[in-house]
Amino acid sequence: MDVVLKPDQAWLTNPDTVYPVTIDPYYDWSTTVTSTTVVKGQATGWPDADSLFVGTYDSTWSARSFVTWWATGLQGMQVDSALLHFANPYSTTCSQTPWEIWTTSPITSTTSWDDQPEWQYKDATSTSTSCNNGWVTADASGFFQRAVEKEVGTPTMGLRAADETATNQYKQFWSHNYTDSSKLPYVEVNYSQLPAAPTDPDQAVWDKQNELSNLKDWIITQPGIENSGYIESVNDAATKSTKLLWYGPANAAQASILAEAQRRGITATVEQRQYSSQQIDAALAQVSESSGQGVFDNFVIDAAAGISANFDGIVVAGRHTDGQTDSQLAQAATQDLGIAVNVKPGTPARAHRRHHPRRRHFALQRRRLHDWNRRACLLDRFRYPHRQHHPHDDRSALR
Known part of the structure; x- marks a missing residue:
């Protein structure tokens, strides 16, 4: 992977800019670890699926999903902001409906609806919704900062509908297994170098x-x-x-x-x-x-x-x-x-x-x-x- 740093030229040449300056980059990467969806009534998870599902489609079908991210590059940093991006090809409604991101324990080979990772902390709720393969976002700052503080290099994120009885909150996201690389989930993280310990x-x-x-x-x-x-x-x-x-x-x-x-x-x-x-x-x-x-x-x-x-x-x-x-x-x-x-x-x-x-x-x-x-x-x-x-x-x- 090549990294090209392109600072804002207008800012660099602004008379009010005080030199020397420090430019903190941001990370932009995809889910290259693993993910899975668990469905109520299904004996196993779906780790190889090209989609992630959350919410209830009808009275017989409810789902939650888990995504494990690479965060080793953030260790020792201060996370200033982190914005999560999912391509959202289908929702039961085009209206803005809520979904949640959580910090959970890791995914295992036996992860299923009846054997889910522990749901530890609710990090954010987003109402960003698309029904035509557009991008939706959520604030993942707390999720990644917690991973830094707990020194977790590959944290697992849980995704679920805010109300798992409401069919209008059902959503499908593309996973990292999707064939179109332009639609893979990613996160933008702005970070700062922590000052040296006193x-x-x-x-x-x-x-x-x-x-x-x-x-x-x-x-x-x-x-x-x-x-x-x-x-x-x-x-x-x-x-x-x-x-x-x-x-x-x-x-x-x-x-x-x-x-x-x-x-x-x-x-x-x-x-x-x-x-x-x-x-x-x-x-x-x-x-x-x-x-x-x-x-x-x-x-x-x-x-x-x-x-x-x-x-x-x-x-x-x-x-x-x-x-x-x-x-x-x-x-x-x-x-x-x-x-x-x-x-x-x-x-x-x-x-x-x-x-x-x-x-x-x-x-x-x-x-x-x-x-x-x-x-x-x-x-x-x-x-x-x-x-x-x-x-x-x-x-x-x-x-």
């Missing part, structure tokens, strides 16, 4: 972050990892890289992690830290009981974190109750705890008057953040994507 612009970043999270999950399940020197992983989803925070010299565990990262296509580097995870946990345990006591005598602790991407030590947030500065308290706390301390402003005092004292809450927070099996929660902000963190943010809660 994509998440951050999907690639999320995919990389999942790979980084999977590597971290692998790391923390390795035997002896708690005492290996490994502290934490700082992930960068944008570059698919991870920085291993490490205490102590390089060892077999570190080499194993670096090799596994390379195998997964992840860039891994090592940053040496002064304090082990055990030292950090011990310092946090001490701080959790020190709000308003000892070196923190004039300081109300709101929260503390022991692992930070940009600080080797612990970070304490809270409020001074005297004139001491953050840097002065940080220096005193570092000397007292034997580990570097960074002090930052916490929640304003006005907000705290609306809540219960937080010492017990802080102790629970410390245990939660530093339980080994959930250590990833502090820096790996994407371990649980539903928390709505930005995919490029690998910062800890306190820095």
